[in-house]
Amino acid sequence: MSGAKVRVGQVMGRSDPSLPVKAVCEVLARRRQGAYWMLSISAPEIADRAEPGQFVNVAVEARGALLRRPFSIARVSKQGPFAGTLDVAFDAHGPGTEWLTTLEPHDVLDVVGPLGNPFPLPKRKVPCLLVGGGYGTAPLFFLADRLVRDGQRVDLIVGAASQARLLDVIEAKRSSASVTFTTEDGSYGERGRVTDVLEEVANRCGSGVVYACGPNPMLRAVSEKCVELELPVQVAVEEHMACGVGVCWTCVVPIRAKDGAVRMKRSCIDGPVFNGAKVAWEESRYRSGPAVPDEEPDEDEAPGRLTDADVWGEA
Amino acid sequence: MSPDVRRVDPVAAAEVVVEGAIPVSEVDLAVSVGKLRLASPVLTASGCFASGAEIDRFHDISDIGAVVVKSVTVEPREGLPTPRMAETPSGMLNAIGLQNPGIDAWLARDLPYLQGRGAATVVSVAGKTVEEFRDVARKLRRAGGVVALEVNLSCPNVEHRGLVFATDPRQAAEVIAAVKREADVPVLAKLTSDVTDVVTVATAVVEAGADGLTLINTVLGMAIDAETGRPRLSNTYGGLSGPAIKPIALRNVHQVHAALPDVPIIGCGGARSATDVVEFLRVGASAVQIGTATFVDPFVHRTVTDDLRRWLAQRGITSPEELRGQVEAW
Numbered sequence: 001m002s003g004a005k006v007r008v009g010q011v012m013g014r015s016d017p018s019l020p021v022k023a024v025c026e027v028l029a030r031r032r033q034g035a036y037w038m039l040s041i042s043a044p045e046i047a048d049r050a051e052p053g054q055f056v057n058v059a060v061e062a063r064g065a066l067l068r069r070p071f072s073i074a075r076v077s078k079q080g081p082f083a084g085t086l087d088v089a090f091d092a093h094g095p096g097t098e099w100l101t102t103l104e105p106h107d108v109l110d111v112v113g114p115l116g117n118p119f120p121l122p123k124r125k126v127p128c129l130l131v132g133g134g135y136g137t138a139p140l141f142f143l144a145d146r147l148v149r150d151g152q153r154v155d156l157i158v159g160a161a162s163q164a165r166l167l168d169v170i171e172a173k174r175s176s177a178s179v180t181f182t183t184e185d186g187s188y189g190e191r192g193r194v195t196d197v198l199e200e201v202a203n204r205c206g207s208g209v210v211y212a213c214g215p216n217p218m219l220r221a222v223s224e225k226c227v228e229l230e231l232p233v234q235v236a237v238e239e240h241m242a243c244g245v246g247v248c249w250t251c252v253v254p255i256r257a258k259d260g261a262v263r264m265k266r267s268c269i270d271g272p273v274f275n276g277a278k279v280a281w282e283e284s285r286y287r288s289g290p291a292v293p294d295e296e297p298d299e300d301e302a303p304g305r306l307t308d309a310d311v312w313g314e315a
Numbered sequence: 316m317s318p319d320v321r322r323v324d325p326v327a328a329a330e331v332v333v334e335g336a337i338p339v340s341e342v343d344l345a346v347s348v349g350k351l352r353l354a355s356p357v358l359t360a361s362g363c364f365a366s367g368a369e370i371d372r373f374h375d376i377s378d379i380g381a382v383v384v385k386s387v388t389v390e391p392r393e394g395l396p397t398p399r400m401a402e403t404p405s406g407m408l409n410a411i412g413l414q415n416p417g418i419d420a421w422l423a424r425d426l427p428y429l430q431g432r433g434a435a436t437v438v439s440v441a442g443k444t445v446e447e448f449r450d451v452a453r454k455l456r457r458a459g460g461v462v463a464l465e466v467n468l469s470c471p472n473v474e475h476r477g478l479v480f481a482t483d484p485r486q487a488a489e490v491i492a493a494v495k496r497e498a499d500v501p502v503l504a505k506l507t508s509d510v511t512d513v514v515t516v517a518t519a520v521v522e523a524g525a526d527g528l529t530l531i532n533t534v535l536g537m538a539i540d541a542e543t544g545r546p547r548l549s550n551t552y553g554g555l556s557g558p559a560i561k562p563i564a565l566r567n568v569h570q571v572h573a574a575l576p577d578v579p580i581i582g583c584g585g586a587r588s589a590t591d592v593v594e595f596l597r598v599g600a601s602a603v604q605i606g607t608a609t610f611v612d613p614f615v616h617r618t619v620t621d622d623l624r625r626w627l628a629q630r631g632i633t634s635p636e637e638l639r640g641q642v643e644a645w
Contacts, residue, residue: 012373014372014373014374019373020372021373022373022612059612067402067611240399240401241400242400242610243609243610245372245373246369247369247370247609247610248362248400248409249362249365249385249399250397250399250400250411251397251399251400252394252397252399264394269369
């Protein structure tokens with residue numbers, strides 16, 4: 001925008017580490033990951049401030065494209081030889097993301113972040129079940145690392161339409177105590193959807209909380225299953241957003257508050273992580289989501305199920 | 316608020332010494348929009364800056380000429396279902412539907428924040444009836460920090476076209492007269508380009524008492540998915556904004572300034588750089604709102620303000636007011 005030439009290393013923002021900045025970053029690597037792409041960028045200020053569940057908003061230079069593209073942060077390296085780097089995963093499905101696939105190492109990217117609220121972490125020891133769909137699995141790798149570092153048991157369910165759309169099978173195995181794959185075409189792991197195996201995995205692993213990220217219909221199905229199983233569930237939603245910083249009001253999600261009223265919350269600044277049990281999935285466009293498997297609830301409920309208050313300390 | 320981190324490349328930021336240039340410190344960006352005195356001609360655009368707190372996470376919003384807040388109505392509004400946004404070449408469509416907390420909640424929560432930050436605040440006022448506009452304006456009397464009201468006569472995302480007051484000179488004038496009777500600060504009328512003759516509407520609202528005009532609102536548009544046949548907005552139609560509409564905005568400002576040279580105009584539509592601001596000033600604007608560009612760059616107001624100061628200094632111009640209406644005829 002400014003007449004000045006954009007150079008790597010420019011950073012604008014507040015010094016408060018809880019706030020996002022804008023930084024001109026260097027691309028370190030771009031690689032194929034099955035059907036998806038992975039970008040590693042050097043962004044020390046953003047990497048330092050990032051927490052699992054947050055996203056970055058990346059300026060693209062595709063012809064006619066105006067807006068930034070939001071990507072959840074798949075991993076950050078805060079220490080070691082790759083300190084100050086972060087990874088994002090994406091699907092090339094439009095001119096903006098197509099442009100990103102043409103980047104080479106040392107190219108520059110204008111990045112705003114970290115944005116949004118991170119996944120709340122359990123205040124006590126509890127086995128955590130992470131459920132990812134497609135490239136929506138990306139932020140769960142970052143979350144898994146954090147949970148494991150905090151001494152939590154992490155189990156993963158990774159689902160997709162087909163094997164090529166399972167994000168990083170090796171990484172999934174590395175970052176968890178157990179991983180269950182599902183594909184709709186049966187080309188890898190169990191045939192079916194993540195919700196087909198969720199109950200069995202949760203019981204087997206003694207899961208006390210569920211975290212999910214993926215397409216909204218999947219998040220709806222996972223949330224409804226978790227409500228049925230009385231498992232606290234946090235979901236990171238994906239909504240079309242123009243600004244990513246809370247000013248445009250396009251990325252709203254209907255959230256049911258304690259008073260029972262549904263309010264439109266901005267996924268960029270009030271989310272993208274929401275309590276899945278509080279999203280009013282039946283409202284608005286979620287009405288067109290897929291039918292939820294209508295299974296009988298488990299009769300002998302596992303003892304010591306945690307409530308939201310137990311896990312997050314909510315009133 | 317914490318201080319800024321701002322690491323800028325010294326080579327890129329270096330001053331270019333040009334003949335006839337003056338020091339940047341000699342440029343005074345202050346402008347008058349009629350009776351309204353602003354520290355800078357660079358303003359935010361309504362609906363593109365939420366309540367102010369969101370962007371203050373990045374930089375001091377008190378440095379901006381004025382913060383024009385998202386339109387406020389009498390009652391809270393939940394707005395339209397998603398999808399509310401569609402990107403189009405060099406622009407975007409939106410159909411938010413005036414989601415806002417209502418004037419009471421705005422006064423209790425958002426205004427104290429803006430007052431605390433020392434931001435000059437322009438409140439965008441919206442409503443479905445003349446009475447609703449009047450009631451919001453009444454509640455804004457003696458609201459500290461509010462320097463002007465901007466009457467949103469032109470939001471395209473309303474139930475029917477009859478609610479776009481700015482498409483009818485008589486209705487637009489009625490709203491302005493009602494707001495003007497209540498207001499204790501200057502009243503600006505925000506008009507739409509979606510009319511046969513913008514000058515007719517501009518004349519009507521000025522005769523009804525408007526102290527100035529904001530030109531223009533978004534332009535009514537549509538996008539549809541070729542494969543599915545589904546409109547890309549849940550509301551089917553939405554308001555087009557961004558660089559795509561800048562030529563339309565410039566034309567409107569120029570037409571109205573030519574017809575009503577004494578009426579202060581705030582330009583709005585697609586501006587995102589210092590030269591865009593200069594273009595709006597030249598065609599007759601006294602100040603310029605930057606809206607959609609905020610979505611792309613949360614620092615845009617600060618960057619444009621700095622660049623504008625430099626642009627003027629390099630040309631030996633001490634005040635942006637010198638440029639107002641400076642169009643060289645062919």
